[in-house]
Amino acid sequence: MKQIKTIEYKENQLILLDQRKLPVSREYFVCSTYKDVEFAIKDMVVRGAPAIGATAAYGVVLAALEFENNSREDFAKNMAIACERLNDSRPTAVNLMWAIKRMKKIISKNDEVKSVCNLIKAEADYILREDINTNKRMARAGSNIIMQGAKILTHCNTGALATAGYGTALGVIREAHYSGKNIYVYADETRPRLQGARLTAWELKEENIPFTLIADSTAATLIRDGKVDVILVGADRIALNGDTANKIGTFMLSVVAKRYNIPFYIVAPTTTIDFEIETGEEIEIEERSSEEITHIVDVRIAPADINVYNPAFDVTPNEFITGIITEKGILKSPYNVSIPKCKDNSSV
Ligand code: MRU
Numbered sequence: 001m002k003q004i005k006t007i008e009y010k011e012n013q014l015i016l017l018d019q020r021k022l023p024v025s026r027e028y029f030v031c032s033t034y035k036d037v038e039f040a041i042k043d044m045v046v047r048g049a050p051a052i053g054a055t056a057a058y059g060v061v062l063a064a065l066e067f068e069n070n071s072r073e074d075f076a077k078n079m080a081i082a083c084e085r086l087n088d089s090r091p092t093a094v095n096l097m098w099a100i101k102r103m104k105k106i107i108s109k110n111d112e113v114k115s116v117c118n119l120i121k122a123e124a125d126y127i128l129r130e131d132i133n134t135n136k137r138m139a140r141a142g143s144n145i146i147m148q149g150a151k152i153l154t155h156c157n158t159g160a161l162a163t164a165g166y167g168t169a170l171g172v173i174r175e176a177h178y179s180g181k182n183i184y185v186y187a188d189e190t191r192p193r194l195q196g197a198r199l200t201a202w203e204l205k206e207e208n209i210p211f212t213l214i215a216d217s218t219a220a221t222l223i224r225d226g227k228v229d230v231i232l233v234g235a236d237r238i239a240l241n242g243d244t245a246n247k248i249g250t251f252m253l254s255v256v257a258k259r260y261n262i263p264f265y266i267v268a269p270t271t272t273i274d275f276e277i278e279t280g281e282e283i284e285i286e287e288r289s290s291e292e293i294t295h296i297v298d299v300r301i302a303p304a305d306i307n308v309y310n311p312a313f314d315v316t317p318n319e320f321i322t323g324i325i326t327e328k329g330i331l332k333s334p335y336n337v338s339i340p341k342c343k344d345n346s347s348v
Contacts, residue, residue, distance in 0.1 A: 004165070004203065005165075006162075013030050014030070014031040014058045014061075015030055015031075016031065016046045019198075019199060031058075032062065033062055033066060034062045034063035035085070036062075042089050047161075048093075048161060048163060049235065049237075049268075050164060052089075054128045057102070057124035060120055061120055063082035064121070068114065076107065083103065086100055092237055092284060092285060092286045092313050093237060103123060106123055131269070132165040132166055133327075134271075134327040135269070135327075138171055138325055138326060138327045139167075141325050142232070142267055143172065146176040146230065147181070147229065148182060149184075150230055151229045152186070153223070153230075153253070155246070155247055157200045157203070158171075159203040161199050169234045177207070183209075185212075186212055190249065193292060196213065201213050223257065223262055229263075230263045233246055234267060234268055235324075236272065237272060237273075239278060239280050240336055241336045242333065243318050244268075245280060245313045246314070248314050249314070250314055251317075255320060257320065263322040264320060266321055270326050293308045293310050318333065319333075326348070328346065
């Protein structure tokens with residue numbers, strides 16, 4: 001299996017595989033300050049819920065380096081500003097807020113600045129390491145639902161690029177492939193940012209996992225024609241009742257899956273669960289620029305000065321979700337019972 005390094009912290013710099021440039025070229029974006037990290041998240045140099053959580057944690061590490069010679073008071077003030085800016089860099093994926101919350105807890109310790117800085121770095125390393133472990137546990141938990149020869153449909157990119165390594169939905173796909181299940185993947189191109197065409201297709205090709213790339217609008221036909229056995233997608237935020245925000249287009253897939261009785265699974269670490277919100281209605285959905293729709297790779301494909309609506313995510317209602325595959329096991333409906341239970345339990 002090929003090791004794809006999405007996020008690496010080396011010699012006081014955060015090195016990110018630049019996902020804006022893939023698959024045409026493999027370039028790295030180097031962050032030396034927390035503002036570089038803020039930019040990298042906003043501009044989607046790095047994307048995918050778990051990946052932006054880990055990246056933001058290292059943004060806090062870089063801020064700590066910048067302010068380590070401040071007085072205790074100034075350090076706290078500057079770190080609060082840095083945390084807020086990083087926290088606000090994208091609104092929907094809760095892993096970002098989760099990571100910043102963990103870092104803020106450390107900053108609030110009343111220790112001397114140098115030792116707080118060391119703790120901050122240790123915490124970021126832990127978040128990165130833990131995400132890879134979590135991905136592998138999810139992949140094992142999910143492997144039971146993948147039958148020999150299964151044809152799997154997936155949306156967006158949920159692989160090593162979207163996490164600290166391995167992947168969520170794509171992690172389950174990897175595990176099934178390497179355990180000899182002879183699977184076949186259909187990857188949605190995922191308009192408008194094309195994470196499926198640019199990133200998922202790249203990862204699947206790198207690993208020689210057999211697949212076909214399809215336009216998003218082809219999925220319903222494939223499902224109706226019996227060419228899909230199971231749908232696996234990731235998540236950006238899951239509410240206590242199981243409603244799940246994920247890449248725009250996920251909701252539509254779930255409706256078609258229900259119509260044709262195709263199992264529809266979310267694969268996400270428990271860090272993607274927002275234990276503070278009851279339903280998906282409380283999830284803030286990011287709206288991105290109109291150019292993502294009117295242009296493809298800087299080429300205008302629509303007339304100028306028109307109305308454009310470009311939400312980056314949608315919410316799939318819990319009744320369309322067959323199960324939520326987490327590192328603690330597979331959560332089932334009623335989610336308002338199984339989700340709160342998994343908060344404390346090490347397995348479900
Ligand atoms: O806008 P993006 O590319 O950050 O959106 C990513 C997704 O919606 C993924 O499906 C989700 O974060 C799960 S990734 C493991």
